[in-house]
Amino acid sequence: MHQPPFLRGSVIVAGLVTTAMTLAACGGNDSEPVRTQGAPASTSGLPITPSQAAPEVPLSSAPPPTQAVTVLPNVTGKRLSEGEELLRANGFLAVRAVDASGEGRTILEKNNWVITRQDPAAGAEASAELTVTLTVRRPTDQEPPPVVRKGVVPRVVCHDLQDAQDALRDAGFYLLLPRDGLGQGRIPLVDRNWIVVGQSAPAGSTPEPTEKIELTVVKFGEPTGNSKCPS
Secondary structure (H helix, E strand, O other), X not given: OOOOHHHHHHHHHHHHHHHHHHHHXXXXXXXXXXXXXXXXXXXXXXXXXXXXXXXXOOOOOOOOOOOOEEEOOOOOOOEHHHHHHHHHHOOOOOEEEEEOOOOOOOOXXXXXXXXXXXXXXXXXXXXXXXXXXXXXXXXXXXXXXXXXXXXXOOOOOOOEHXXXXXXXXXXXXXXXXXXXXXXXXXOOOOHHHEEEEEEOOOOOOOOOOXXXXXXXXXXXXXXXXXXXXXX
C-alpha cells in the first residue's frame, strides 16, 4: 500500500531524531575517566607510600634465665677426697686443688691431703658453675725437716716414708726395712703414701752403718698409735 507523501516525511524525521539520540548517548561515555589498577588510594586521594605504612613492632625477647645459687658447704679440715665429694653432692662440679706449700707438688692420692682453706668460704652463696679453689697440705707438712749428721740417726717419726729414708741415707744408713704398723704384712709401693710411726734405732744414736734400721709405717688416715703423728 502506498503511504501519502506527508507521512513518508514524518517517518524519515523520526528516524533521524532517534539516530541522533543514540549517538549522543554513546558519546557521553567517552567523557568519564577510566581508573587503572594500582596502589590503593588514601583518604586524601594520594597513594600510600612505604613511609606511611604502619611501623613494625619488634618482637619481645624473653629475659635470660637466672642461674641458681647454692650455699657452699664447709669442707675445711676434711680430706681432699671427702671435700670434693661433698662439694659435688651440692652441685659444685668444678673444683681446683692448690698446694699450700707453694711448691706445686703433684697430688696423686687425694686421701693424703687435708683441706686448710676454701674459696669461696663456707656459707657463701654461689652459682654451681663457679670453680671452688681448695688449698691443701699433707698432714706431715707441719713436721720440721729431719736434722741430718753423718753417723747419727735422725728423728724421722711423723715424716712420710720417702723423706725418712732420704734423711737416714744422707746420715750414712742404708739398711732400712719398712714394717706394716697394723700387722697386715703390707709392703709400701709408693713411699709418699706412708707415715713413719716408729724407728728401731733411737734418734741421736750412733750405730754402725751396717746396722739394719726398722721403720714402722701406716698409711695416711690410719691410726698412728703412741706416736700421735697426724695422718
